[in-house]
Structure formats: structure tokens, C-alpha cells
Amino acid sequence: MTAHFSFDNSYARLDAPFHRPTLPTPVPAPRLVQLNRPLAEELGLDPDALDSQEGAEILSGNRIPRGAEPIAAAYAGHQFGNFVPQLGDGRAILLGEVVDRAGRRRxxxxxxxxxxxxxRGGDGRAALGPVLREYIVSEAMAALGIPTTRALAAVATGEPVYRETALPGAVLTRVAASHVRIGTFQFLAARGDDDAIGRLADHVIARHxxxxxxxxxxYRALLEGVARRQARLVARWMQVGFIHGVMNTDNMSIxxxxxxxxxxxxxxxxxxATVFSSIDRNxxxxxxxxxxxxQWNLTRLAECLLSRLDPDESRAIxxxxxxxxxxxxxxxxxxVQGFREKIGLHDEQDEDAALIQDLLGRMARETADFTLTFRGLGTAAETPEADASVRALFADPAAYDGWAVRWRARxxxxxxxxxxxxxxxxxxxxxxxxxxxxxxxxxxxxxAGDTAPFERLNAALARPYxxxxDFASYAALPPEREAAYRTFCGT
Structure with a gap:
């Protein structure tokens, strides 16, 4: 049984300066840690063929499947507000594109x-921990219905990577509608390559x-489309309490x-004010x-497209x-619409935004758990006696009561x-x-070699609503000792 990909590589057909041909570096002992079988089927791939040693060879980069055209994409970016004119895929290689069973290019x-x-002198490798973190969170986001890249597979490489200490290495197979970023346009603008900006914009229009x-x-319609998608995306992040952590322009997808x-x-x-990233000190x-x-990131994209919005710079601005x-x-x-739905409102009224903000303000002052508060409100909306479980989430339960009176009247x-x-x-x-x-x-x-907790967590997150x-413990509050939490960049 052979793993077959029906590649049709539109981005690879864009010539320099968009990317560089780059082959993956082989690893000594690839081993499949996790395969996303439903996603494989969605992509028109054979999961049984991928769930094999041949699949591990392909998904680690040791074997290049027929039709692939491996490339590393070029892009720039504002990182914490500071512009870097050349970044690019420093540890990622695009094998190619497939058209999935629904007709979507991925x-x-x-x-x-x-x-x-x-x-830039890096080893181009990834450690198992960050690979599995991206697998867990990206698949959780997909299950939540939030637009996201997906994780097709995680493969252990059989060799260490060195950060502060030696860590087991891994490769993630990531699936995306595309990997074009705001930083991709910035890379071309920094080079003064207006023709290339036009070709990239035309590619994005055709694709997205x-x-x-x-x-x-x-090009105006393109910018409007990107802005509309980003507005909806960030609103969805806010509605589930998600913090991206590193919203550099090279991490914002078109x-x-x-x-x-x-x-x-x-x-x-x-x-x-929640911040998890260890490097986001401010x-x-x-x-x-x-x-x-x-919005700041979108302004950087608009700057790249000004000449195409209107020949007159003032009018373009x-x-x-x-x-x-x-x-x-x-x-x-x-x-507002998303939070209106979260508190059970169907009709729109002008005072709804104030009602939502009043609840959030009380939650912030009383450190109420974000997820459990809103989940509990559903039961309380049906059965007022369930108010007790929601009240208990507030440091001062009485803080909930005043809001609840207004909510029930609404x-x-x-x-x-x-x-x-x-x-x-x-x-x-x-x-x-x-x-x-x-x-x-x-x-x-x-x-440490035990993937059972990883697999069970993924199972719990697969049906989040x-x-x-059997998965009640995954919905519970964290232990008190976990209150202070920091995350770290995988590089």
C-alpha cells in the first residue's frame, strides 16, 4: 500500500522571490506518534497507507512523495512592533498543495x-513538546469551530534537539488553506518589488x-476580505478566552x-490583561x-497595497x-453578537453590549472562571436553581446576583x-x-514516552460542546498551584 498525494502546487509556480526550493533533512528513526485519520480522509488521503513506516518516512521528510515540490516560503514581519525585513520558513517546508474532498485547496x-x-543559523528542528502542543490546540480550535490550521500528524525523529537542554525531536505535518501571511506582502514591499506584490495579490485573490x-x-476587495476574516477570527478567539500570544505580522494568515x-x-x-507568553513582557x-x-497588523498590509488601491496616494490612504x-x-x-449568544439572547437590543460588559467586569473583579461561567449560564437560563453553581465561581458570589437580576429581566x-x-x-x-x-x-x-494522556486529552477536546x-475531569477547574502559567516559544 502506497501513500498517494494528488498535488497541484500553485504557490510553487510563483517563481523567485516568493520561495526557495528546499529539501527536508532526513532523520534517523522516524516514528509516527499521532495520525489524524479523519483529516487524512478529508484531504483525500489513505489513512491506512499513512499509518505505516512509509507514512512515517513521508511525514518526517525522509521520503518525498510523487508530485511534491518542496519549498521554503519567504516573508518578513513586525515582531513585537519591530520590523525584520527577512524572516521566512526557518524550520518549515511546504511539500505542496492538495484539493480536498470538498474542493478546497490545502x-x-x-x-x-x-x-x-x-x-538564520538555526537547526530547523522542532521538539516533541511544542509539536504536540500545536497538535492539541489547533485540533481543539477546529473542534470549537474556529478557523485554524490543522495537524495531520506528529512524527518523532529519533534524534535530540538542543534548546536549554536536549529534547526529543519531532516533525509536525500542518495543513492550511495557505501559508501566505501579512509578512509575505511586507517581504516584497521591503524589496520595493511592486510587480511581485501584484502577482502575490492576484494569487491570493484567485485562492481566497x-x-x-x-x-x-x-485589490480593495481583497483588503476588505482579509479585514473581514480577521475581525471574525479575533472575535471568536475572544469568545472562548483564547490568547494567541505572538500576533506578529508574520503570524497573521491572509x-x-x-x-x-x-x-x-x-x-x-x-x-x-492575561498574558501567557514568557517573552511578552509588556x-x-x-x-x-x-x-x-x-487592526495594527492590517494597517501594515494596507501599506503594502497602497499603490494598488489608487494611483493617487492621498486617495489610497x-x-x-x-x-x-x-x-x-x-x-x-x-x-457583541457572539457574547449575546453566549448569554442566551436571541433578539438584539441596544443595552445588550452594556449587559455583556457588566458581566465581564464582575468576572474580572471576582476572578470567575471564563469557560465554566458561560457554560453554567446555560443551565441557569433553563433552571434558576442552577444559579448557585455559577455564583460559586465568583470570589464574592454576591457580585453575580446584581447582574443576574438584570439578565433574567432581559x-x-x-x-x-x-x-x-x-x-x-x-x-x-x-x-x-x-x-x-x-x-x-x-x-x-x-x-517521557507515554502518549496515553495526550490521546485521551485529544478525545476530550474532540467534542467540546x-x-x-467520562471526560468530566477535563472540564474542572485547575489546581490552585496552576494559577500562574507561562508558555514558551517552540524555537
Whole structure:
């Protein structure tokens, strides 16, 4: 049985300066740690063929499948606000693109597959812990219904990588709608290559915004499409308490998918100033700052496209400003609507935003758990006696009571049946998220050679909106000792 990929590599057909041909560096003893069989089937691949030694050879980069055209992509980026004119795939290689069973074009990329022309002296490798973290969190995001890159496989390499200490090496096979980033446009703009910017923009339009080709100004429509996708994406992050952790422009995908799961995490107790990343010392990418950073990043993209928005620079700037203002409007609309659904409201009223912010303010002051509070509200909306379990999440339970009176009055203004309201709330308020202590537990065990906790955590996260007694412990509050948590960049 042979693993077969039906590659059609549109990005590889773009010539220099977009990428460099790069072969993965072989590893000594590839071993499949995890294969995402449902995703393999979705991609039109044979999971049985991949779940083999041949599959491990392909998914580690030791064997190049027929039709692949391995390349390392070039891009630049603002990292914590500082511009770096050349970054690029320093430890990732794009094998090629397949068209999945639904007709969607998807990148197949190996991450941790060895040095590339953009490695800047790095080893191009990845450690098992960060690979499995990205697997866990990206698949959890997919199950939550949030646009994201996906994890097809994790392969142990049989050799160590050296960071602060020796760690087991691994390769992640990542699947994405594309790997074009805001930083890809910035790389070309820094070179003054306006022709290449146009070719990249045309590629993105064909791939992600085909309707924009029919617009009076396709490049304006392109920028509007990217801004709209980012607005919806970040609103969804906020609604599940997700902190990306490193929203550099090279980590913001044009497709509107969540990409590059480095120092990311989900918050437990609600605090808008939450930062998990060990390198974000000033809180640039804190939870509450994510919408503003997304708009800042989009401004950098708009700068790259100014000449294509209008030949007159002043007019081009006005167009860009209109689009960026539209991002704020789209984000606010998606944010309020999402939280309106989280607290069980069906009809729109002007005071809803204030009601939502009042709840969040009380949660922040009383360190109420973000996920459990909203999940508990679904039961409380159906059965007022369940208020007790929600109150108990607040350091001062009385802080919940004043808000609950206003909330119940607002619910009474609607005719939705209590059972239907609870079902609608449970469909947007997850019972289970990748709790930080559970992620660390799974990673520590896997690094020590026991993948059972990793597999069970993935099983718990696969159906996050269901109450499953077998996985009730994964929905529980973390131990007190886990309150202070820090994440680290995988490089």
C-alpha cells in the first residue's frame, strides 16, 4: 500500500522571490506518534497507507512523495512592533498543495524538517513538546469551530534537539488553506518589488477571494476580505478566552485561519490583561489587546497595497482608512453578537453590549472562571436553581446576583423556550477547552514516552460542546498551584 498525494502546487509556480526550493533533512528513526485519520480522509488521503513506516518516512521528510515540490516560503514581519525585513520558513517546508474532498485547496507543510535558506543559523528542528502542543490546540480550535490550521500528524525523529537542554525531536505535518501571511506582502514591499506584490495579490485573490476579481477594484476587495476574516477570527478567539500570544505580522494568515501556535493558551479565571507568553513582557499581545493588534497588523498590509488601491496616494490612504474602520465595525458586531449568544439572547437590543460588559467586569473583579461561567449560564437560563453553581465561581458570589437580576429581566423579554435557549447556549459555550494544566500533563507524559494522556486529552477536546461524564475531569477547574502559567516559544 502506497501513500498517494494528488498535488497541484500553485504557490510553487510563483517563481523567485516568493520561495526557495528546499529539501527536508532526513532523520534517523522516524516514528509516527499521532495520525489524524479523519483529516487524512478529508484531504483525500489513505489513512491506512499513512499509518505505516512509509507514512512515517513521508511525514518526517525522509521520503518525498510523487508530485511534491518542496519549498521554503519567504516573508518578513513586525515582531513585537519591530520590523525584520527577512524572516521566512526557518524550520518549515511546504511539500505542496492538495484539493480536498470538498474542493478546497490545502497546503501540506512539514514543520521541524530541518534547516532552510531562512534558518538564520538555526537547526530547523522542532521538539516533541511544542509539536504536540500545536497538535492539541489547533485540533481543539477546529473542534470549537474556529478557523485554524490543522495537524495531520506528529512524527518523532529519533534524534535530540538542543534548546536549554536536549529534547526529543519531532516533525509536525500542518495543513492550511495557505501559508501566505501579512509578512509575505511586507517581504516584497521591503524589496520595493511592486510587480511581485501584484502577482502575490492576484494569487491570493484567485485562492481566497475569487469574487474580488469581479470588483471594480479587486485589490480593495481583497483588503476588505482579509479585514473581514480577521475581525471574525479575533472575535471568536475572544469568545472562548483564547490568547494567541505572538500576533506578529508574520503570524497573521491572509486566509483568516489561526496559525503558528507557539506561546498560546486559554485563560482560566477571566482577566482581560492575561498574558501567557514568557517573552511578552509588556503585554503587547494580552487578551484585551488582540483586536487592536489585528487592526495594527492590517494597517501594515494596507501599506503594502497602497499603490494598488489608487494611483493617487492621498486617495489610497483614504480608502485604506475606510477599510480599517470597517474592521473595527465588523469586529465589534461579531464580538457583541457572539457574547449575546453566549448569554442566551436571541433578539438584539441596544443595552445588550452594556449587559455583556457588566458581566465581564464582575468576572474580572471576582476572578470567575471564563469557560465554566458561560457554560453554567446555560443551565441557569433553563433552571434558576442552577444559579448557585455559577455564583460559586465568583470570589464574592454576591457580585453575580446584581447582574443576574438584570439578565433574567432581559431573558423574560424574549419568547424562546428555556430548553431551546439552553441548547443554543451550550452550542456556543464549550464545556471543555485545552486547560493549561491538562496540556502540560499530556506533554510531560508524552516526552517521557507515554502518549496515553495526550490521546485521551485529544478525545476530550474532540467534542467540546457536549457534557460527557467520562471526560468530566477535563472540564474542572485547575489546581490552585496552576494559577500562574507561562508558555514558551517552540524555537
Amino acid at each position: 497546503d501540506i507543510q512539514l514543520k521541524g524538517s530541518g534547516p532552510t535558506p531562512f534558518s 477571494d475569487p469574487q474580488a476579481a469581479e470588483a471594480p477594484n479587486p 486566509s483568516g485561519e489561526t496559525i503558528d501556535y507557539g506561546p498560546c493558551a486559554f485563560m482560566d479565571g477571566y482577566d482581560p 503585554g503587547r499581545y494580552a487578551y484585551a489587546n488582540q483586536p487592536g493588534i489585528a 483614504e480608502i485604506a482608512q475606510d477599510i480599517l474602520a470597517g474592521f473595527a465595525e465588523a469586529f465589534n458586531a461579531a464580538y 431573558l423574560a423579554a424574549e419568547s424562546l423556550a428555556p430548553a431551546a435557549r439552553k441548547a443554543a447556549m451550550d452550542a456556543v459555550n464549550p464545556a471543555v477547552i485545552p486547560r493549561n494544566h491538562r496540556v502540560e500533563e499530556a506533554l510531560a507524559a508524552a516526552i 457536549e457534557d460527557r461524564p
